[in-house]
Amino acid sequence: MVLMEAHHLFDSSLIASRVSTMSRTDEPSAQPAAVPAVLVRDLSYRYPDGRLALRGVDLTVMPGEAVAVVGPNGAGKSTLLWHLNGLLPGRERAQALHSHGAGRVERNGEPAVWIDGLEVNEPNAPEVRRRVGLVFQDPDDQLFSTSVLDDVAFGPLNLGMSPSEARRIAVESLARVELEDVADRAPHHLSFGERKRICLAGVLACRPSVLALDEPTANLDPRARRRFIELIRGLVATKLIATHDLEMVLELCHRAVLLDNGRVVANGLVRNVLGDPSLLEAHGLEMPLSLKIRRPD
Numbered sequence: 001m002v003l004m005e006a007h008h009l010f011d012s013s014l015i016a017s018r019v020s021t022m023s024r025t026d027e028p029s030a031q032p033a034a035v036p037a038v039l040v041r042d043l044s045y046r047y048p049d050g051r052l053a054l055r056g057v058d059l060t061v062m063p064g065e066a067v068a069v070v071g072p073n074g075a076g077k078s079t080l081l082w083h084l085n086g087l088l089p090g091r092e093r094a095q096a097l098h099s100h101g102a103g104r105v106e107r108n109g110e111p112a113v114w115i116d117g118l119e120v121n122e123p124n125a126p127e128v129r130r131r132v133g134l135v136f137q138d139p140d141d142q143l144f145s146t147s148v149l150d151d152v153a154f155g156p157l158n159l160g161m162s163p164s165e166a167r168r169i170a171v172e173s174l175a176r177v178e179l180e181d182v183a184d185r186a187p188h189h190l191s192f193g194e195r196k197r198i199c200l201a202g203v204l205a206c207r208p209s210v211l212a213l214d215e216p217t218a219n220l221d222p223r224a225r226r227r228f229i230e231l232i233r234g235l236v237a238t239k240l241i242a243t244h245d246l247e248m249v250l251e252l253c254h255r256a257v258l259l260d261n262g263r264v265v266a267n268g269l270v271r272n273v274l275g276d277p278s279l280l281e282a283h284g285l286e287m288p289l290s291l292k293i294r295r296p297d
Contacts, residue, residue: 035117037063037210037238038084043112044262045079045088053079055262063209066239068249068270071259072284077242078137080259081212083113084240085132086120116209130159133203133237137215139195140188148174148190148198149183155206166205173201177231193224200231210238217245246274246288258283 038061045054053076061067069077082088113120120128136142145151149170156166174180177197187195196216203211216232217225229248232239243249249256249270256273258266260283266273274280277287 034062036060036114037065037116038240039114039117040080040083041112043080043083045076045083053262054083057259057262057264059257059264059267061210061238061240063238064236065255066241066253068253068256069240069242069259070244070246070249070256070273070285075259075283076262077259078214079262081134081214081240081242084115084120084210084212085129085134086122086125087134130206131208132210132212133206133208134212135196135199135203135214135216137218139192139199142199142202143187143195146186147183148179148185148187151187151198152183152202152205155202159206169205170201173205174198176204177201178227191224193220193228196220196224196228197231200228204235208237210240211235213239213241213243215243215245216241217243217248246285247290249274250288250290258285260284 038059040057040059043054043057044052046052057076057080059080069080071077079088115128115131118124118128118131143151145154149167152173153163153166153170156169157163161169171180171183174183177200179194179197179201182190182194182198187198190198211232213232216228220228225245225248229251232241233252239252241249241253253270255268256266256270257264258273258279265283266276266279271291274288275291280287
């Protein structure tokens with residue numbers, strides 16, 4: 001508008017030249033800010049029995065990050081993961097999402113969780129759950145079909161894929177976890193470690209952008225643990241890993257969030273958080289042996 005009002009003072013060619021120059025030099029090109037893969041703001045949650053499991057949790061995870069959520073039993077680690085895809089929506093949101101949703105989210109009317117910029121709520125639930133792949137601590141809480149292939153294909157079918165396409169993706173996902181040879185077997189006939197890998201395959205079949213892993217190495221023997229760690233390492237996705245396996249955290253994660261009594265008490269580089277013996281002892285954890293060995297006397 002200023003240029004239009006000043007046309008009687010400047011030759012049009014000069015104006016055009018000046019505008020062109022301004023666009024190249026005077027105004028730096030604005031780079032769009034990256035949208036967090038996971039954004040949690042002031043999230044509190046109370047279970048129906050009155051226990052306050054989360055108290056004002058704030059967390060930002062950028063795309064591609066691998067972040068560990070550590071803390072003692074009952075700290076709120078699993079409760080936090082279950083909020084990422086609306087398994088615990090609270091009474092302020094719609095009730096039909098999941099049986100766990102009988103609790104209450106205390107958020108003063110403001111949304112508390114976003115995935116890739118998308119608010120976690122009932123209208124967005126299908127898309128949020130496609131984007132967030134949640135692997136439960138106990139695989140028997142996640143597996144229900146009579147065959148491994150049917151279980152892994154269940155997610156793609158519910159995303160609207162044809163049976164043939166869902167089957168193809170299920171076979172590919174089983175190959176990614178090195179279990180394509182058990183496709184026709186019943187899940188309950190497999191070992192605990194194999195069942196965990198099937199759960200991971202079922203999640204990968206939905207092609208999520210965020211992986212939320214709840215105690216992925218719990219109850220695994222050393223060989224199965226090592227295999228699962230290597231599988232996680234090779235996956236291209238944003239990863240949140242709730243775990244007591246602090247050696248695994250050192251291998252896989254760049255950042256650690258320490259939860260205790262529903263609060264974030266530390267959030268920083270893995271070696272800074274796990275290398276602080278006073279901090280860990282105050283919150284029921286111990287420094288990983290590998291860090292103890294390297295620690296100077």
